[in-house]
Amino acid sequence: xxxxxxxxxLNLGFLLNHPVGYSHEFPxxxxxxxxxxxxxxxxxxxxxxVGRTPxxxxxxxxxxxxxxxxxxxxxTTYEHTLxxxxxxxxxxxxxxxxESDLVLPxxxxxxxxxxxxxxxLLAVPITPICKPGCKxxxxxxxxxxxxxxxxHQAQLDKSSPFSALKNLLEK
Ligand SMILES: [Zn+2]
Ligand SMILES: [Zn+2]
Numbered sequence: 001x002x003x004x005x006x007x008x009x010l011n012l013g014f015l016l017n018h019p020v021g022y023s024h025e026f027p028x029x030x031x032x033x034x035x036x037x038x039x040x041x042x043x044x045x046x047x048x049x050v051g052r053t054p055x056x057x058x059x060x061x062x063x064x065x066x067x068x069x070x071x072x073x074x075x076t077t078y079e080h081t082l083x084x085x086x087x088x089x090x091x092x093x094x095x096x097x098x099e100s101d102l103v104l105p106x107x108x109x110x111x112x113x114x115x116x117x118x119x120x121l122l123a124v125p126i127t128p129i130c131k132p133g134c135k136x137x138x139x140x141x142x143x144x145x146x147x148x149x150x151x152h153q154a155q156l157d158k159s160s161p162f163s164a165l166k167n168l169l170e171k
Contacts, residue, residue: 007033008116010059012090013108015052023051028063035117041065042079048112056091056104061112065120069128073136074144084123086115 007030015024028046035041046063062085069080090104104110135145140152 006111006113008113009109009111010048010050011109012050012057012104015050015057016108018052020052020054023049025049033065035113035120039067039117039120041067041082041120053089056089056101057108059086059088059090059110059112061086061115063116063120067124069124071130071134072127073129073134074146075137076130076144076146078128078130080125080128082120082123084119086112086119088115 007028010026015022026048028044028048030044031042033041033044042065044063044065046061048059048061051058051060062083064081064083066079066081068077070077088102090110091101093103093106137143138145138148138150138152140155141150143150143152145153
């Protein structure tokens with residue numbers, strides 16, 4: 001139902017021979033996929049369920065994929081796992097369709113790639129953190145505090161005008 005070159009094209013024509021309520025699952029498992037122009041995903045896994053409704057074909061998907069991000073605290077490149085979902089209705093042309101509706105093409109072939117690209121990018125965190133509790137970089141010498149004890153942090157804590165406040169808050 002899918003081709004390796006265009007894994008996100010789905011041929012849905014066969015669904016039209018089935019009654020309302022029928023659904024079909026399309027599993028995805030791609031070790032590596034580049035989504036033009038610049039989105040490189042690894043371990044792309046997903047399940048798309050296409051169901052026939054009176055109004056059209058309802059496409060529901062859940063996806064996950066890995067990509068490299070730079071930690072906003074320690075600036076290390078790390079592998080981040082994205083999770084996202086999609087729901088789109090491809091309306092039948094002969095029903096009353098509003099302007100905003102996606103319309104199922106005559107050949108019933110649809111391309112999920114634009115949705116995958118957009119939703120994957122939306123799932124990328126604005127402030128990526130490599131792991132919970134990442135200590136970040138030393139503000140004095142720039143050392144990665146996850147791997148180095150440069151000692152500056154202890155000094156900063158003592159001399160910081162906020163340390164008194166911090167002590168108060170911790171009480
Ligand atoms: Zn980090
Ligand atoms: Zn330091």
